[in-house]
Amino acid sequence: MKLPSQAEVALDEFFDGHPVATFAINRHHVITHWNKACEQLLGWTRACMVGTRNQWQPFYVKERSLLCDLIVAGDTNIADHYPGHSHPSTLIPGAYESEDFFPNIGESGHWLHFTAAPLRDAEGNIVGAIETLRDVTERRVAENALRKSRDGLEHIVEKRTAQLAHANDKLEDDIRQLTELNDLLSAAQQQLVQAEKMASIGQLAAGVAHEINNPIGYIFSNVGTLQNYLGQLFDMLDAYQEAEASIAQPAVVTRLRAMRERIDLDFLREDIPALMRESGEGLVRVRHIVEDLKDFSRADNNQEWSRADLHQGIDSTLNIVANEVKYRADVVKAYGDIPEIECLPLQINQVVLNLVVNAAQAMGEQRGTITLRTGMADQQTVKLEVEDTGNGIAPDALSRIFDPFFTTKAVGKGTGLGLSLAYGIVQKHKGRIEVDTELGRGTCFRVLLPIRHTEEQT
Numbered sequence: 001m002k003l004p005s006q007a008e009v010a011l012d013e014f015f016d017g018h019p020v021a022t023f024a025i026n027r028h029h030v031i032t033h034w035n036k037a038c039e040q041l042l043g044w045t046r047a048c049m050v051g052t053r054n055q056w057q058p059f060y061v062k063e064r065s066l067l068c069d070l071i072v073a074g075d076t077n078i079a080d081h082y083p084g085h086s087h088p089s090t091l092i093p094g095a096y097e098s099e100d101f102f103p104n105i106g107e108s109g110h111w112l113h114f115t116a117a118p119l120r121d122a123e124g125n126i127v128g129a130i131e132t133l134r135d136v137t138e139r140r141v142a143e144n145a146l147r148k149s150r151d152g153l154e155h156i157v158e159k160r161t162a163q164l165a166h167a168n169d170k171l172e173d174d175i176r177q178l179t180e181l182n183d184l185l186s187a188a189q190q191q192l193v194q195a196e197k198m199a200s201i202g203q204l205a206a207g208v209a210h211e212i213n214n215p216i217g218y219i220f221s222n223v224g225t226l227q228n229y230l231g232q233l234f235d236m237l238d239a240y241q242e243a244e245a246s247i248a249q250p251a252v253v254t255r256l257r258a259m260r261e262r263i264d265l266d267f268l269r270e271d272i273p274a275l276m277r278e279s280g281e282g283l284v285r286v287r288h289i290v291e292d293l294k295d296f297s298r299a300d301n302n303q304e305w306s307r308a309d310l311h312q313g314i315d316s317t318l319n320i321v322a323n324e325v326k327y328r329a330d331v332v333k334a335y336g337d338i339p340e341i342e343c344l345p346l347q348i349n350q351v352v353l354n355l356v357v358n359a360a361q362a363m364g365e366q367r368g369t370i371t372l373r374t375g376m377a378d379q380q381t382v383k384l385e386v387e388d389t390g391n392g393i394a395p396d397a398l399s400r401i402f403d404p405f406f407t408t409k410a411v412g413k414g415t416g417l418g419l420s421l422a423y424g425i426v427q428k429h430k431g432r433i434e435v436d437t438e439l440g441r442g443t444c445f446r447v448l449l450p451i452r453h454t455e456e457q458t
């Protein structure tokens with residue numbers, strides 16, 4: 001027997017003290033080395049292992065080849081013995097690695113990572129194998145936990161994504177509904193503002209009309225009486241003038257003549273009746289305005305709701321305004337098939353009249369066309385259009401045309417009450433007035449009226 005050389009002793013001690021669990025076998029698969037770390041990790045002592053072929057024992061219940069055995073046996077299909085767990089080492093040629101779980105080691109089993117490498121002699125022949133094992137339980141457990149929590153997270157993310165997508169869809173839907181609602185609201189608000197304006201102006205107009213009505217009444221009658229008196233005075237003057245010839249005193253005659261020339265009696269005789277006539281006409285106009293104002297403000301309770309043929313109303317109204325229209329425009333009737341509508345017929349006529357007069361007045365030098373078109377807007381609503389080829393409405397005026405007293409016409413020609421009156425009447429019928437207009441091209445007023453009248457729900 002050969003004593004171990006100093007180098008061999010040092011190698012043994014190095015092997016034994018190496019902190020990684022390591023063992024080695026010779027070409028006969030007999031264990032030659034089994035270090036301290038190995039004893040500690042596996043719980044099998046060097047004494048019971050070295051010299052045996054029991055390297056499988058700490059790991060398996062039945063005998064089987066370990067990586068080192070396969071290397072020594074020169075097996076080329078190592079992967080077949082450890083399906084899924086082993087692969088050739090990327091660092092050491094001829095070495096293999098594997099990783100597996102061993103339920104029998106320790107209290108609740110361990111994950112071990114093996115690396116086995118061949119030991120060769122000077123000629124390169126395999127004379128044994130060395131195998132190290134590392135406990136990778138912690139890493140494995142952490143990996144598992146990580147995988148689990150990642151799977152969990154992925155699941156949560158998937159769920160949240162789905163929830164978010166759903167919420168997003170709902171939000172989009174809500175936004176769409178809100179936008180629609182908003183549009184409706186602003187339209188309703190516009191109508192309310194206009195209605196409110198009309199209501200307060202109506203009150204104002206009623207007050208003004210009432211205040212003006214009385215004085216106008218007595219001025220009207222006084223002017224009539226005054227005209228009478230003036231007639232009588234002139235007759236009297238005539239009589240005096242005739243008597244002038246028989247006045248004997250020349251001084252008196254001269255004075256009378258001088259005075260007549262000074263006051264220009266002949267002119268007065270002509271001018272006073274003209275003044276009276278003008279005043280009378282002015283008064284008639286004021287009276288009309290007051291009437292219009294009263295109409296505009298009054299909810300006209302003494303009129304009856306009744307079914308009426310709109311076409312008949314339009315025709316009779318056109319007769320009334322024939323004088324206003326015939327020198328300026330041709331009238332085209334494009335009547336559709338519409339039922340009778342429940343309305344205040346005289347007031348609807350008033351609307352038509354105001355629209356037609358406006359259309360006629362919108363014509364410039366050139367003769368134009370006024371088209372009166374009727375038809376159904378929907379099943380419950382009739383529409384009446386008054387379209388002209390006139391000069392159109394400027395954008396800045398458009399928002400004010402329904403305001404009482406808003407007029408772009410010369411003094412005496414427009415009162416600015418026509419459209420506000422029409423607006424109030426249509427409102428009372430729970431209808432609508434719409435305007436399309438283009439400067440220089442013409443304007444179309446569209447009146448929408450419900451076929452049935454419904455009382456205000458309160």
Ligand SMILES: Nc1ncnc2c1ncn2[C@@H]1O[C@H](COP(=O)(O)OP(=O)(O)O)[C@@H](O)[C@H]1O
Nearest residue numbers: 358359362392401407408414415416417418419
């Ligand atoms: N068909 C139309 N074409 C052009 N402008 C119009 C038309 N209808 C109304 N307008 C404008 O609206 C204003 C108000 O009309 P309205 O209330 O009838 O008062 P008025 O006719 O007395 O001026 C008019 O002065 C005019 O500027």
Ligand SMILES: [Mg+2]
Nearest residue numbers: 354358418419
């Ligand atoms: Mg008018």
